[in-house]
Amino acid sequence: MTPPKPSALAKPTLDTPYHIDYDWWPTSGEDLRVVLLRQVPPEFHDMVTAEPADRQIDYIDPRTGRISRVDPLRFALKVAAENPAFINREISVIDCVLRVLLMNDNRPITPRELAALTGYDGQQILRLLSGARVYYGSDRSSPKL
Incomplete structure (x- = not known):
């Protein structure tokens, strides 16, 4: 059974957890693979695009x-995430949020925690995640039942 979605009436706070809703992508008009490839450092692009997308690679x-x-794209993302520079203030707030969620295997995380990890303001992160526009499928996490 799928847990119920949080009420749209409940106002999100700095302690409201968010995750990537992968079900959002097929109807978004955006291409998940393209967005993820933009998060991969340039030195990995040739490796990712040269390998068949369905190839599986061992990641330790x-x-x-x-x-x-994992597939080559996920492998490149995981290796890139090992570098502390993967999260930095030179990329947009929402790209930082996406990268943190990817690094944490999409475990729900709050704007307060995201602020501590990215250096961006928690209120700014909250405004982006709770606004009318959905960025990269970000969605409030349902409570565990």
């Missing part, structure tokens, strides 16, 4: 040692 998480099978 340097923190946990856990091995997972």
Whole structure:
């Protein structure tokens, strides 16, 4: 059973968790692969585009040692995320938010936590995530039942 979506009437706060809603992408008019490829550093572009999208590569998480099978694009994103410069103030706020969500395997995270990780203002992040426009499928997370 899918948990209910948070009420649209409940005003989001700095402690409201957000995640990427992958169900949003097919109806958005945006291409998820293109958006993700824009997050990959240039030195990985040739590797990602040369490999078949359905190829699986072993990725070893340097923190946990856990091995997972990922496509070339996810592999490039995971390797790029290991570099502290992956999150920086030279990219837009919303790109920073997307990168943090990707780094954290889309675990829900609050604007307060995002602010601590990105250096951007939590209120600014909250305004972007709770506004009328949906950025990169960002959505409030449903409570766990």
